[in-house]
Amino acid sequence: MATLKADDQQAFPYPGIPGTGDGSDAIAYVETRATDGAAAYPITSSTIMGQNYQVAVANGFKNVWGNELAWLELESEHSSASACEGYALAGGRVTNFTSGQGLILMKEVLYTIAGKRLPQVLNVAARALTHQGLNVHAGHDDVMGVADCNWGILFAQSVQASADLCMIARRASENALTPMMNVQDGFLISHTIENLNYPEDDLIREYLGNPRERIRNMFDPEAPLQTGVVQNQDAYMQGKVAQRAYYDELAGHIEEAMAEFYRLTGRKYGLVDAVSMEDADYAIIAMGTTAETAMSTIQLARSKGIKLGVVNVTCYRPFPAIQLVQAIKNCKAVAVIERCDVPTMVDNPLTTDIEASLAKAAMGIEGFDALTTMPYVFSGTAGLGSRDVTPGHMLAVVTNMQKGKEGKRFFSLGIEHETALHPEEEPDVRPQGSFSVRAHSVGGFGSVTTNKVIATMLGDIFGFRVQAAPKYGSEKKGLPTNTYLTVTPTGKILTHCELQQVDFVPLMDPTTWFMGNPLVGLADGGIVFQHTDEPNAQALWDSLPPYAKYFMQSNKIKFYGVDTIDIARESCLSDPSLIQRFQGVVLLGVFLRVTPFQKNAGLSSEDLFAAVRKPLTKYFGKRGQKVVDDNLEAVKRGYDRVMEVTQAIMDATPADELAAGKEEWEAKGKDVNAFFI
Numbered sequence: 001m002a003t004l005k006a007d008d009q010q011a012f013p014y015p016g017i018p019g020t021g022d023g024s025d026a027i028a029y030v031e032t033r034a035t036d037g038a039a040a041y042p043i044t045s046s047t048i049m050g051q052n053y054q055v056a057v058a059n060g061f062k063n064v065w066g067n068e069l070a071w072l073e074l075e076s077e078h079s080s081a082s083a084c085e086g087y088a089l090a091g092g093r094v095t096n097f098t099s100g101q102g103l104i105l106m107k108e109v110l111y112t113i114a115g116k117r118l119p120q121v122l123n124v125a126a127r128a129l130t131h132q133g134l135n136v137h138a139g140h141d142d143v144m145g146v147a148d149c150n151w152g153i154l155f156a157q158s159v160q161a162s163a164d165l166c167m168i169a170r171r172a173s174e175n176a177l178t179p180m181m182n183v184q185d186g187f188l189i190s191h192t193i194e195n196l197n198y199p200e201d202d203l204i205r206e207y208l209g210n211p212r213e214r215i216r217n218m219f220d221p222e223a224p225l226q227t228g229v230v231q232n233q234d235a236y237m238q239g240k241v242a243q244r245a246y247y248d249e250l251a252g253h254i255e256e257a258m259a260e261f262y263r264l265t266g267r268k269y270g271l272v273d274a275v276s277m278e279d280a281d282y283a284i285i286a287m288g289t290t291a292e293t294a295m296s297t298i299q300l301a302r303s304k305g306i307k308l309g310v311v312n313v314t315c316y317r318p319f320p321a322i323q324l325v326q327a328i329k330n331c332k333a334v335a336v337i338e339r340c341d342v343p344t345m346v347d348n349p350l351t352t353d354i355e356a357s358l359a360k361a362a363m364g365i366e367g368f369d370a371l372t373t374m375p376y377v378f379s380g381t382a383g384l385g386s387r388d389v390t391p392g393h394m395l396a397v398v399t400n401m402q403k404g405k406e407g408k409r410f411f412s413l414g415i416e417h418e419t420a421l422h423p424e425e426e427p428d429v430r431p432q433g434s435f436s437v438r439a440h441s442v443g444g445f446g447s448v449t450t451n452k453v454i455a456t457m458l459g460d461i462f463g464f465r466v467q468a469a470p471k472y473g474s475e476k477k478g479l480p481t482n483t484y485l486t487v488t489p490t491g492k493i494l495t496h497c498e499l500q501q502v503d504f505v506p507l508m509d510p511t512t513w514f515m516g517n518p519l520v521g522l523a524d525g526g527i528v529f530q531h532t533d534e535p536n537a538q539a540l541w542d543s544l545p546p547y548a549k550y551f552m553q554s555n556k557i558k559f560y561g562v563d564t565i566d567i568a569r570e571s572c573l574s575d576p577s578l579i580q581r582f583q584g585v586v587l588l589g590v591f592l593r594v595t596p597f598q599k600n601a602g603l604s605s606e607d608l609f610a611a612v613r614k615p616l617t618k619y620f621g622k623r624g625q626k627v628v629d630d631n632l633e634a635v636k637r638g639y640d641r642v643m644e645v646t647q648a649i650m651d652a653t654p655a656d657e658l659a660a661g662k663e664e665w666e667a668k669g670k671d672v673n674a675f676f677i
Helices: 023-034 047-058 077-089 101-107 108-115 159-176 202-208 236-242 244-265 289-297 296-303 319-327 351-362 392-402 445-461 509-512 537-542 546-553 565-573 575-594 597-601 605-623 624-642 647-651 657-666
Strands: 017-021 037-041 070-072 094-098 121-126 151-154 179-186 193-198 271-276 282-286 308-313 315-317 333-336 376-383 410-413 434-440 465-470 480-488 502-507 522-531 558-562 644-645
Touching: 017 023, 017 445, 023 047, 023 121, 023 159, 023 179, 023 193, 023 202, 037 047, 037 077, 047 070, 047 094, 070 077, 077 094, 077 101, 077 108, 101 108, 121 159, 151 159, 151 244, 159 193, 159 244, 179 236, 193 445, 202 244, 236 244, 271 319, 282 289, 282 319, 282 392, 289 308, 289 392, 296 308, 296 392, 308 319, 319 351, 333 351, 333 392, 351 376, 351 465, 376 392, 392 410, 434 445, 434 575, 445 465, 445 480, 445 575, 445 605, 502 509, 502 575, 522 575, 537 558, 537 644, 537 647, 546 647, 546 657, 558 575, 565 575, 565 624, 575 597, 575 605, 575 624, 605 624
Parallel strands: 037 070, 037 094, 094 121, 121 179, 151 179, 282 308, 282 333, 333 376, 376 410, 434 502, 502 522, 522 558
Antiparallel strands: 017 193, 151 315, 193 465, 271 308, 434 480, 465 480, 558 644
8 A cells, every 4th residue: 555645645634643653663653642542562564553552641642532542561461451441341442462472371361352342452463472482573374363253353564554554443342342353464564664654643533533522431330231241042042143343344344444444645545455456367365575575577477478466364263254355266277375374274265265256156155256267276375474575586487377376376485395386586676767786794783773763764755655664583693694774766565575785795794704695785876884994095995806896897886985883983972882782873874875865965064063953862761852962963973984995996996806806706696585594
């Protein structure tokens, strides 16, 4: 769901407040304004949502109706769900945040919340469950594990969608008297910075309404109600089946909430969002960020004569069977890609639901379009534990579909396995004019935060579309890590994967040269920066391995260096414990000096640094103004002191050394994904 262009927004009352943020920021922004309170227990990758809410409470923040917020941190996720149950019973508008095993631990309580018809929204940063090993990254098996709890479930595919669907879920929940989950991919959305339009306070007031007027207090002694009782053979089944009346209406309530949201904001959602499906012969069906990555390949596939479409399943429960059949009924084949793998089922969960939907249509069940052909359904698993899913993988899926029954009906992506489909190419599907950065650093150097600061600055100050994502891990402090950033003047960045094509490669650790091939995918005329303690440009060039010299000289790479540690020590005067992390913010100054953004914007250095203070305050202001000032000094020193290794220095390299470098380059690996796993 792309944010509308500014000129398109004027027709709608509440186009939103342009800004940048990650999925956690987006959820906290909405929920601190819309709710009365929250009860949660921290678990990666949902922790920051609850942390932001807790900070708002500590600061005395009030919702848009002027009421102070309440916060409860219980001893477990099970207890937090129980607290939300009680809060809703008492007529409060409540939220919760969880992920992975935390969601599974809540399961017992989720049934009772639904059975008591208690409206609320549970925000989930979807995470892989512990099977053969523990993983804190994206997966959908936690949500699949509670899909039978009779909650509505919406899946966001971007940061913008996570904020919008949070509000849509809230309105639908209260109208339908059915709890809702608002799901985003852990880390891939929850910790990835993108542009979004934050909702106006007046939109929240008008769209959701005052909770005192919307939610019934079931603990009101003036209107007593018996709920959650023990029922025996004479009553239990009657009550359980009778609840179908609520679920018969749930899809309609969600569609109404989506339609009203579109009327007010101009941002449109459906139970399923079909892209280029009008004449599609082949379709990829997915939920979350995988769907957007698939969308990025549509134009390329069609340029090759392949009529590809994508179906993004926004509403997983209630399952939109009729709408999905309508979208895919004329396809020759469809491939369902899921972030889970359940080998004991007929097929994985989403695939099974789709096959059941097609079967009901084939049986002529009322409401379904009649089928004249039956699409062949491929089932795939990808992205478990945030395993990378790239545009190249999507093209491999299309090729597999074209083989019909000769293709792999069950397939996997991104791994070495007999079921795996391997990309033949990694196409560049970025919007025209994009500029991408793949940084190689060390956990604890502050590079992740610097990447956020750069993205915030380019999005909020320069007005670019941005996407900034770190490669988090469970053991990254002190070990190699990567961060990724793409900036584009137009269009929307649809991919949610490690970058294959880049324009700038910063190396905060010189030993990176000997751990892989950091130059893979760097564009001709691109930029490389390296932290160095060498005294001058010639000495820096002489310190490089031959393959790096060969590549940079022959591809006319611009190469820069500066001693980030020296600047960090010199600048970090307020808190010596932060010196190591200051190395990252020095890179911000380097970035501003060696990239074209300042020049293209026509900013003087004075105006530039005045603008930089804003994102520095956003990320470091909680540590005090002196820390912000120290960070700004580090940025300025990085900007002023960075030295360039000129093309003349490169060209003076002896021919035999360049020849040896070429041989070394050709022997090195070229797979970006194999750099750091």
